[in-house]
Amino acid sequence: MIQMQGVYKTYRNGVTALNGLDVQIDQGEFVYVVGPSGAGKSTFTKLIYREEKPTNGTVFINDINTSTMKQRRIPMLRRQIGVVYQDFRLLPTLTVYENVAFALEVIEEDTANIRRRVMDVLDQVHLKNKARFLPDELSGGEQQRVSIARAMVNHPKILIADEPTGNLDPDTSWEIMHILEEINTGGTTVLMATHSREIVNTIRKRVIAIEDGMIVRDQAQGDYGYEM
Numbered sequence: 060m061i062q063m064q065g066v067y068k069t070y071r072n073g074v075t076a077l078n079g080l081d082v083q084i085d086q087g088e089f090v091y092v093v094g095p096s097g098a099g100k101s102t103f104t105k106l107i108y109r110e111e112k113p114t115n116g117t118v119f120i121n122d123i124n125t126s127t128m129k130q131r132r133i134p135m136l137r138r139q140i141g142v143v144y145q146d147f148r149l150l151p152t153l154t155v156y157e158n159v160a161f162a163l164e165v166i167e168e169d170t171a172n173i174r175r176r177v178m179d180v181l182d183q184v185h186l187k188n189k190a191r192f193l194p195d196e197l198s199g200g201e202q203q204r205v206s207i208a209r210a211m212v213n214h215p216k217i218l219i220a221d222e223p224t225g226n227l228d229p230d231t232s233w234e235i236m237h238i239l240e241e242i243n244t245g246g247t248t249v250l251m252a253t254h255s256r257e258i259v260n261t262i263r264k265r266v267i268a269i270e271d272g273m274i275v276r277d278q279a280q281g282d283y284g285y286e287m
């Protein structure tokens with residue numbers, strides 16, 4: 060469960076990105092985060108994986124208060140959260156297999172076990188046959204699927220996707236959406252920041268709209284709501 064209470068975030072340069080946020084997202088939900096550029100969507104997601112801390116208020120992730128948690132426990136929190144970015148962020152000199160294996164939290168696991176886990180997650184994103192390829196030998200959609208595999212390899216409870224289809228053409232975007240839906244069906248909470256009116260209005264889910272750092276709408280089976 061993700062729970063924010065009275066959350067404010069002012070960056071060091073004085074910009075207030077979040078202006079009093081109260082929200083609860085239960086395990087297994089699929090939520091779109093929408094809103095104009097600069098509204099605070101990325102800041103909202105960064106508070107969840109503790110890339111940023113709130114200036115005021117509390118952020119709880121599965122009963123962990125991310126503001127007061129000990130620094131050394133951050134890796135444990137991050138293991139529960141996978142993150143996917145608009146620009147994929149794969150390591151260019153590593154193969155698909157290596158990019159995913161690199162993210163695996165190896166706790167005395169044998170090679171066969173690691174291989175099985177990596178291949179399982181590559182299978183989930185339909186990329187088993189490209190395990191030996193380098194990122195730049197793949198299409199944008201395939202690269203995004205590798206980044207989803209990397210995010211999912213530790214079986215996180217929460218998947219955050221910050222504009223995952225922002226660099227992709229429409230057909231490829233739908234492929235990515237179907238994979239995110241499958242992941243959600245498996246019980247993972249999916250939180251997706253997006254500017255895609257078409258996706259939000261077609262695959263209906265809860266919509267949280269942020270403007271000027273505030274939640275201005277929180278709607279089950281919601282729509283995108285902004286004119287183009």
Ligand SMILES: Nc1ncnc2c1ncn2[C@@H]1O[C@H](COP(=O)(O)OP(=O)(O)OP(=O)(O)O)[C@@H](O)[C@H]1O
Binds near residue numbers: 071094098099102103
């Ligand atoms: N690290 C930072 N330091 C200072 N200001 C920041 C930082 N990150 C974001 N901001 C500012 O905070 C505000 C909210 O930014 P944020 O990236 O959260 O918006 P967004 O809704 O994700 O925008 P977009 O849709 O363009 O990605 C903006 O005014 C932005 O300039």
